[in-house]
Amino acid sequence: MSSAMSSAMSRPMLPFAARAEGLVGSVIDSSTSLLHRQQHDIVRFAMGSPAVEAVPSAVLRQIGVTALGPGAADAxxxxxxxxxxxxxxxxxxxxxxxxxxxxxxxxxxxxxxxxxxxxxxxxxxxxxxxxxxxxxxxxxxxxxxxxxxxxxxxxxxxxxxxxxxxxxxxxxxxxxxxxxxxxxxxxxxxxxxxxxxxxxxxxxxxxxxxxxxxxxxxxxxxxxxxxxxxxxxxxxxxxxxxxxxxxxxxxxxxxxxxxxxxxxxxxxxxxxxxxxxxxxxxxxxxxxxxxxxxxxxGHLDDHLVAQRAEYRRRKEAMHRALREHFGDIARWTDPEGGFFLWVTLENGVNTTELFEVALAEGVAFIPGAAFSPSGRFTDALRLCFASTGPERTLEGIARLRRAVDIVAGGSR
CATH class of the missing domain: 3.40.640.10 (Type I PLP-dependent aspartate aminotransferase-like (Major domain))
Structure with missing residues (x-):
């Protein structure tokens, strides 16, 4: 018996609380760490976050000069x-x-x-x-x-x-x-x-x-x-x-x-x-x-006006890309706001199995089963349209279709 096995067998069982079994974690949040480990170019439709350019960082930085500067030690x-x-x-x-x-x-x-x-x-x-x-x-x-x-x-x-x-x-x-x-x-x-x-x-x-x-x-x-x-x-x-x-x-x-x-x-x-x-x-x-x-x-109102217009533009760009690349094999939602589209594939591809292939092809999404405690929606996936511009979105949807065809056993 190896020393490692002997050590493992001799270690006491940890006295977990009953609630520890309910700590299931998040596929969504875990995708952030996973994407940081990738070395190749990836179009990121996974996380539900604003685009980097949508965050008013310049305004916040300027506010910080006063709000967090030398005269604001109590901050x-x-x-x-x-x-x-x-x-x-x-x-x-x-x-x-x-x-x-x-x-x-x-x-x-x-x-x-x-x-x-x-x-x-x-x-x-x-x-x-x-x-x-x-x-x-x-x-x-x-x-x-x-x-x-x-x-x-x-x-x-x-x-x-x-x-x-x-x-x-x-x-x-x-x-x-x-x-x-x-x-x-x-x-x-x-x-x-x-x-x-x-x-x-x-x-x-x-x-x-x-x-x-x-x-x-x-x-x-x-x-x-x-x-x-x-x-x-x-x-x-x-x-x-x-x-x-x-x-x-x-x-x-x-x-x-x-x-x-x-x-x-x-x-x-x-x-x-x-x-x-x-x-x-x-x-x-x-x-x-x-x-x-x-x-x-007084920055919030103007910021929201700009973001609403931009997110509408980005949603419409994703719709165009989906019509071009997925019109024959999928259907999707048409929200009036927010960040997300829900896409359902109609060709039998399991989106959990699709995830790794898509990542290799350079596009990330969240599989549908991640949004059901019982693991439903294996034919669906969530795409965040808010975080990518129109040209990048078109490229990402094209990569996603290539991944779907690989999993389905076809080529395009």
Whole structure:
């Protein structure tokens, strides 16, 4: 027996908590590390992040001269757990008159939208609780619920978002009501679908009848470039304590700042503070100061106008490329905002198997099975159109078609 085997056999079993089995990680986030290890040119449709050129880095750098310069030594201190007061005031002002207008006693600053989801689950989810999720869904969100021991119920999505009547039927079949309903109602990740107004009302009606919390995760709502805006679930809920709204600056300003916020019933704010103080104490203060300057300097509105126009241009470019290269073997969604297209192949190719071949061909995407806790959608994939310009997108879609033909056993 080798010394290595002997050592391994003699090592004690680690006393993992039961919840450790629910820490499933993220295929989406893992793709970032994978792409960094590649040495060849890759068109990156995988991560749901703004293009490098879409981040207002020059403006933020200029703000930083004042907000983080020699005269701002306090910018490197601890911050108030609920958020730095200047950012809270600036954000409340920025939201005034929008569908997410709120009050100070409902607002808590977080370290990105993901922390908002984690805080919700930490406060509300017990092991064994039923949580409804969309199918497909943003599996970082569903993974957070799993990490707290939730049982997930997948509800199908169509072009009008979550099929709410199907949810009612599935809940009846499950024989118990959900503790929470997790939805991305506007420009859903990964499908790009938007929950219709009728379904928004019906979802809230069902949640109230069941006493279920609604996690209203809306990172993309401010990025509408077509169609008519819909009221958020936060607005339709009119302060209903069952609605827990999660928002982030990651998609509209810069993901690396890791700043978001939650809007919740006032009676939850102290619980959120208590949970944060047992987690990370406070959100990164320098990042909060940068965002305060961005908001108070009047930069957000102009930035959003520019990004909406550019993302529309990029979505249309991806549609053109898909029509040219995939018109005979696939169908795809047509979102009115956000970052994503959901592409379904109709030639039997498994997109999980396709991933490595596509990467070798120089294009990255996220396979459909990554967006289902039970591994559905092996014929689908998510493409982010926001992060690449039109010419680069055309090249990436051409590479993707070559990879599909290789897997299918053909050539083009």
């Amino acid at each position: 490197y201190d601890y911050a108030a757990t609920e958020g730095d007061p200047p950012l809270r005031e600036a954000l409340l002002a920025a939201l005034r008159g929008t569908s997410d207008e709120t009050t100070a006693d409902r607002l808590t600053i977080t370290s990105g939208g993901m922390q908002g989801l984690d805080l919700f689950c930490k406060i509300f989810i017990d092991p064994g609780d039923l949580v409804v999720v969309e199918s497909p869904t943003y599996t970082n969100g569903s993974a957070t619920a799993l990490s707290y021991g939730a049982h997930l119920l997948e509800v199908p999505v169509d072009r009008e978002g979550m099929q709410v009547d199907a949810m009612a039927q599935l809940v009846e079949e499950a024989g118990r009501t959900p503790k929470a309903i997790y939805t991305i109602p506007t420009f859903q990740n990964p499908s790009g679908a938007t929950l219709s107004l009728a379904r928004r009302h019906r979802l809230l009606e069902l949640a109230r009848s069941w006493g279920s919390m609604v996690i209203d995760d809306d990172p993309y709502g401010l990025l509408r470039f077509a169609g008519d805006p819909l009221p958020t679930l936060r607005e339709l809920g009119a302060g209903d304590p069952l609605v827990f709204a999660v928002r982030t600056f990651s998609k509209i300003v810069a993901p690396g700042l890791r700043v978001g916020w939650v809007d919740s019933a006032p009676e939850l704010q102290q619980l959120l503070i208590n949970a944060r103080q047992a987690m990370d104490t406070c959100t990164n203060l320098p990042a909060q100061r940068l965002l305060t300057g961005f908001l108070t300097g």
